[in-house]
Amino acid sequence: MRVRNTFELPDLDNLIKRHGILSNKVVVISIIGKSSLNSLGLKVKSIGRIFPTTNHKSNECYIRGSYDEEHEVLYLHLYSLLDTDVLIEKLIDDSTASEDFLAMNDKVKSSFCRHMLFLIYLSHIVILSHPNTSFDTNYIQYFKALDVLSKKLQEKIWDSLSEVGDLSSGWVNHGRPCTPRIIFHFERRNTLNKVSIKKLEHNLEDKIYHILKKTRIITTTGNSLFAIPLNDEFVYISEQPPKDNLSEAMKGLIQDCQPGGAMQVEAPFSSQPYLEKDFIKFLLVHIEQAKTKGFDDTVSSSRHPPAYFELPKLSDWIKAMKCLYELILKEEVSMAALCTDTRFSDQRCLKVLPLAVARYQEGLAPHYAKVEHEARLAVALGLFRAQARGPKYPQYELKLEMECQAHWENGRQQCEAASMTGNPCKLPKHPSDQEHISGFIYKSVCDCGKKIGPRDDPYTAIQANYIFYQQIAKECHCSKLERIEFPIFEPSIKEYKEATLNETEEPMSVLSDADRSVQLSPEVEKNLERQPSTTEYLPGMLTLNSPSGLLPVFSSWSLVCLGASSLYSHNVGLPEAYHPGFLNATNYLLPWDVTVGSKSKKAWPAINKFGNRARRGRSTSTIPQTVKVFIGMEYECSLGHRFMLSAPDRILKAAPGSIxxxxxxxxxxxxxxxxxxxxxxxxxxxxxxxxxxxxxKAPVYCTLNPKIQPTAGSPIFISTTNGPTKLTQSAYWVMRLPFAYVADKEHFKQNMTGKLLQGAFGVIEAD
Incomplete structure (x- = not known):
């Protein structure tokens, strides 16, 4: 066999470039089926050796061809994942590792089936090869699927071929040059004599014909996909069992290395003459019949007209091949008739999906939060996971998630805007400028500590630190008490606005760079401080990092005087009538003894050693004085309970009947x-x-200068930029701290690392 011009469909450039062969009338032979391990995907060794043994492509199916110019025969060889070597190379590829096996198997079968149909519409002879001597009944499913697909594409094939010039009307009307003849090639696994092989071939012919006839794969009407020869043999069993090429090559190499040894290379890896029983001789009978009188295998009586048969020119065949390639092979669509497992999975998932959706929607509130949505979705997915099966499971699982998500987003979403305490809004989703309600009610105490009242969960700093205390002050006498007001923003124009802060912005100063090099006294620097802005206000609350000259629009702190210092008795503590809500035995202040120097009493002058000649000097020394200040740190929980701490890690607890x-x-x-x-x-x-x-009552001033850091690393919040606040003498003062801490729109939630820095209390000597 002199072979030239190998190619791979649909690229036939090498074949077209050869002048003088396009006008030849050719017999087209296609080789399909399966191959065993270590056969390099080649089927029918006698013919397969003419195809190159290069690495296989990553495609699931592809066709390589070779043109025998001597006999004018065009061979087409189908490589698919039904070939063991091709399948192994495909599985080694990482891209298929995550793909479901059944889904991948459906793609393999669909691709193989479409390539079979393509070859059946272009071939005169189809060789079905199998690696053992039993007929694989799975081909019945393929043949039935091919029949369905053929009828579905029949009109499109007619229309496409009619647009191709130079094709005969018979070819266009039938959609193919002939009804191809199918030949079965089997590889023998055990050793048999020639008589037994021939007997086995005849038995296989009878069984195959009976199966194909009963399943209506072949008919006598001329509309079959392929035909079986009526009077010629169509089953061939190879005499040589398949061998492991690698092991055989190693054995030959070892034998060749021995003295007097020579490696024996056998077909298809050499050009040795064919054996007495050879498949090429078997095939030549059918080729000669195709060249002389053609095939008429579908007619069994004179009632039917002769079957159409044509040997096309190579140029016409190439045109028809390109046309059918675009129509049949370009469209990657799974064939439902072959996807049994996928269809079962699809029907099962389709049945369970409504049940899972109903479980998700069972007992739903009119609107609900994302946490509730995710919890119900998990229950629905659990039900779906328990009953759904097969390769369609991931697709329907995603569909279930999308349906539940769409049901939730269709007017059932809860607002979920977080309050200052971290509770979500219970209202349906609404614009952010509308009021939020979390549904939580807390108990809080007024500025002076006399009135306990309910408060809604705040969503803004002004609600948390200002509005509530203004409202409850109307019900308590603390609105009439003496207060020390903290500086706030006072606009001078109507179009005032919020200041835009830069994270790297430093506190502003009225001094130029040249002036900063001059050492100024503290009094001068204080007078040169920037005056508060009357056009821009500070977003959030005052911190040590706030730019100078910017003030908040409201004060988050309050400082009230309850009255004279005699209101507090250390023997009694804070009375329940004026300070309700304290836990038992925790309503006491703590005495704090502070030693300060006093100029109210002058020390005796020192005696001069020169007696009466010495002039009496004016004394500047002072006498240290100890004053007692009562202080307390009051804590308050959301239920209105109050208590004092006696140390950073201990609640104050007074023993019964004692101070x-x-x-x-x-x-x-x-x-x-x-x-x-x-x-x-x-x-x-x-x-x-x-x-x-x-x-x-001593001539000293007590001061308050609280500095609060709500979380580790956060800004330090202060009540004023004017330094410590002086308190009047012989009085009872209470400073109410902020309920929430917000700096430049950043809210610092409850964190156990928050702290009040030392130095909040101070005592200075009166002038």
Whole structure:
């Protein structure tokens, strides 16, 4: 066999370039089926050796061809994942590792089936090869699917071929040059004599014909996909069993290396003469019949006209091949008739999907939060996962998630905007400028501590730190008490606006760079400080990082005087009538003894050693004086419970019938926690809300200068930029701290690392 011009469909450039062969009338032979391991995907060794043994493509199916110019025969060889070697190379590829096996199998069968149909419409002889001597009945499913697909594409094939010039009308009307003849090639696994092989071939012919006839794959009407020869043999069993090429080559190499040895190379890896029983001789009988009188295998009586048969020119065949290639092979569509497992999976998932959706929607509220949506979706997915099966499961699982998501987003979403305490809004989803309601009601105490009232869960800093206390002050006498007001923004124009802050912005100064090099006294620097802006206000609350000259629109702090210092008795503590809500034996302030120098009493002048000649000097020394200040750190939980701390890690607890023995040194000279567990119930957290100070009658001033850091690394919040606030003498003062801490629109939620820095209380000598 002299072979030239190998190619791969649809690229036939090498074949077209050869002049003088396009006008030849050719017999087209296609080789399909399966191959065993280590056969390099080649089927029918006697013919397969003419095809190149290069690496296989990543495609699931592809066709290589070779033209025998001597006999004018065109061979087409189909490589698919039904070939063991091709399948192994495909599985080694990482891109298929995550693909479902059944889904991949459906693609393999569909692709193989479409390529079979393509070859059947272009061939005169189809060789079906199988690696053993039993007929694979799975081909019945393929043949039935081919019949369905052929009828579906028949009109499109007619229309496409009619647009191709130079094709005969018979070819166009039938859609193909002839009804191809099918030949079965089997490889023998065991050793048999020639008589047994021939007997086995005849038995296989009878069985195959009976199966194809009963399943109506072949008919006598001329409309079959292919035909079986009526009077010629169509089953061939190879005498040589398949061999492992690698092991045979190694054996030959070892034998050749021995003295006097020579490696014997056998077909198809050599050009040795054919054996007595050879498939080429078997095939030449059918080729000669095709060249002389053609095939008429579908007619069994004179009632039917002769079957159409044509040997096309190579040029016409190439045109028809390109036309059918675009029509049949370009469209990657799975064939439902072959996808049994996929169809079962599809029907099963389609049945379970409504049940899972109904489980998700069972007992739903008119609107609900994302947490509820995710919990119900997990239940629905669990039900679906328990009953759905097969390769369609991921697709329908995604569909279930999308349906549940769409049901939730169709007017059933909850607003979920977080309040200052972290609770979501319970209203349906609405614009952010509308009021939010979380449904939580807390108990809080007024500025002076006399009135406990309910408060809604705040969503803004002004609601948390200002509006509530203004409203409850109307029900309490603290609105009439003496106050020290903290500076706030006072606009001078109607079009005032919020200041835009830069994270790297430093506090502003009225001094130029040249002036900063001059050392100024503190009094001069104080006078040169920037005046508060009257056109821009500070977003959020005052911190040490806030630019100078910007003030908030409201004060988050309050400082009220309850009255004279005599209101507090250390023997009685804070009376329940004026300070309700305190836990038992925690309503006491702590004495804080502070030593200060006093200029009210002059020390005796020192005696001069020169006696009466010495002039009496004016004394400038002072006598240290100790004053007693009562201070307290009040904590308040959301249930309205209040208590004092005697140390950073201990709640104040007075023994029954005795006074408090603790002092205020620990709370005055240490960092105090901003949040502390309340003993009313496990897990309840109280927040530092008030600083109590009972000032003495001595000529000193008590000061308050709280600096609060709500979380580690956060800005330090202050009440004013004017330094410590002086309190009047012999009075009872209460400073109410912010309920929420917001700096430049950043809200710092409850965090157990928050603290009040030491130095909040101070005592200075009066001028």
């Amino acid at each position: 408090v023995k603790d002092t205020g040194h620990k709370i005055a000279e240490c960092d105090m926690p901003l949040y502390y567990p309340c003993s009313c119930r496990p897990g309840k957290i109280a927040q530092l809300m008030r600083l109590h100070v009972v000032t003495p």
